[in-house]
Amino acid sequence: MNDFTKNIAQALFNQDKINDLLRKELQQAVNDLLETELTAFLGYNPYARDGWNTGNSRNGAYFCKVDTQFGKIEIQVPRDRNGLFHQHTLPDYKQHADVLENMIIKLYSKGVTTREIADLIEKMYGSHYSPAQVSNISKQMIIPKVEAYHKRKLSDKFFCVYLDATYIPLRRETFER
Incomplete structure (x- = not known):
């Protein structure tokens, strides 16, 4: 079993522990995804020789907090030196999910x-x-x-079915003499 499976098994009996575990995992996943997005944008891995003297490189990160259904998570959004990188993982200027x-x-x-x-x-x-x-x-x-x-486009032909009915309850009585 990996660490996540062990932690989830231990936290199953307490709702607060599950939310805390999911919040931490979500935070880690989003931060990893943002780093991967910057790596794809720049075209080379961190500390790789390919990135030397390319004119654009990693330039730290800025932090923001986002409310999720599991609690607040701190996001570390990476930057590039030229300021051309724009992340697409999170919506801009949103403070909550x-x-x-x-x-x-x-x-x-x-x-x-x-x-x-x-x-x-x-x-x-x-x-x-x-x-x-x-x-x-x-x-x-x-x-x-x-x-x-x-503003939706309407069809040229419309079909209509009109039903009219009257229901009269009748009681059948038999008379015996």
Whole structure:
């Protein structure tokens, strides 16, 4: 068994330990993916002779924190010397994952008020959203979908089936004399 399998087996009985383990693994995976993305962009591995005197090289990293469903993770985004590298792994300028936003949209579409949604999210995730923020998120996510629905191309032919029926319950009674 590898280390991840051992750690997950030990953490199975405690929800906090599982979330902590998954948060650490997610953080490591995202950071490794960003490093790999920079390596692919530059065309050579770290400390490789191929990169000497190429005009562009690794130039440290900047750090940012992102909220995920497992907790906050610290991301180390690498940079290149010329500033041409743009990572595509994470969305730009986002401080949290879309899990909360998707939940807001689902609750809003079910008819839950913005104040109730804000209270639920604060109780469940510890993230504070004001009712105005909940309203803005729902507008931001729903309005493009509504506009796309209105601008969709319609078929030239429509078929309609019209049914009309009347049901009259009759009771059959037999009279015996």
